[in-house]
Amino acid sequence: MIRVENLHKSFGDEEILKGITTTFEKGKTNLIIGQSGSGKTVFLKCLLGLFDAEKGEIYYGEKAINDMDDDEKKELREHMGMVFQGGALFDSMTVEENVMFPLRMFTKKKKDEMLHRVNEVLDRVNLVNANKKYPSEISGGMQKRVAIARAIVNYPRFLFCDEPNSGLDPKTAILIDNLIQEITREYDITTVVNTHDMNSVMEIGEKIIFLQKGTLAWQGDNSQIFKTDNKDVTDFVYSSDLFKKIRDIQNLED
CATH class of the missing domain: 3.40.50.300 (P-loop containing nucleotide triphosphate hydrolases)
Incomplete structure (x- = not known):
């Protein structure tokens, strides 16, 4: 609270x-x-x-x-997890890299552990198999779901x-x-x-x-x-x- x-x-x-x-x-x-x-x-x-x-x-x-x-x-x-108004995804990063970003910043997990967690949250927001796409290649609604996945990836x-x-x-x-x-x-x-x-x-x-x-x-x-x-x-x-x-x-x- x-x-x-x-x-x-x-x-x-x-x-x-x-x-x-x-x-x-x-x-x-x-x-x-x-x-x-x-x-x-x-x-x-x-x-x-x-x-x-x-x-x-x-x-x-x-x-x-x-x-x-x-x-x-x-x-x-x-x-804290944050979903910004415009999504604020990194254009030069794939969906997978965007969602993994907080894990790289705040944790010392191994790459395979981070990838496992990324796939978990992408599955939760119904974005299976979108890992290698870039933000410009997906719809606005999908971008917001990526932003939500990134916000929850570190168990906020x-x-x-x-x-x-x-x-x-x-x-x-x-x-x-x-x-x-x-x-x-x-x-x-x-x-x-x-x-x-x-x-x-x-x-x-x-x-x-x-x-x-x-x-x-x-x-x-x-x-x-x-x-x-x-x-x-x-x-x-x-x-x-x-x-x-x-x-x-x-x-x-x-």
Whole structure:
């Protein structure tokens, strides 16, 4: 579990995060949502340790990042998996080499041990026999699955996904959502997904936090989000592309 207490982050005179307190639960898909400029990306980067907050604490288990020494922070990073918005695969590396990269960086496994693990995770994301292909030779959806395989290859305790459905068609996006949720449950890890996609909210939003201008304006799950009387949340939900399409269909039927 990740616990956040009274987190503040500023750039110059502009305060981006204004005292966020929440938890991200183990074994669940935890979503961060909100309008552009709400602080989602800054919050995610604070969780990853890429930004240092001026005030507040982030606890991984029982220990705050601020109380960790360099060795403890390094060990924590080794237990993190990250799926970047664009996949961030290395174009000059094959699928196999991309997925093996964290093992080369963080472990001292032998080549055959690394290859065995790479094949395990590629099989898990349904990419058997894709080892020798390059990112340019596979589809966008396949690239995202490679990115997920790379993120989980080193048995992470924490998985972070930044807009994992960006650039994907709706059908493929749902497949990626379901894969993230399945892996979260199978590995019993703490997964945090930064997204603006209401399809993701409906599919895998087991814990949702809604940011509004740097504050935690609402939190709940995907069944509660449609019942809230929080106007900022309902404006966000019903202004999404998904609900615009639903309204268009209803208008046509009328």
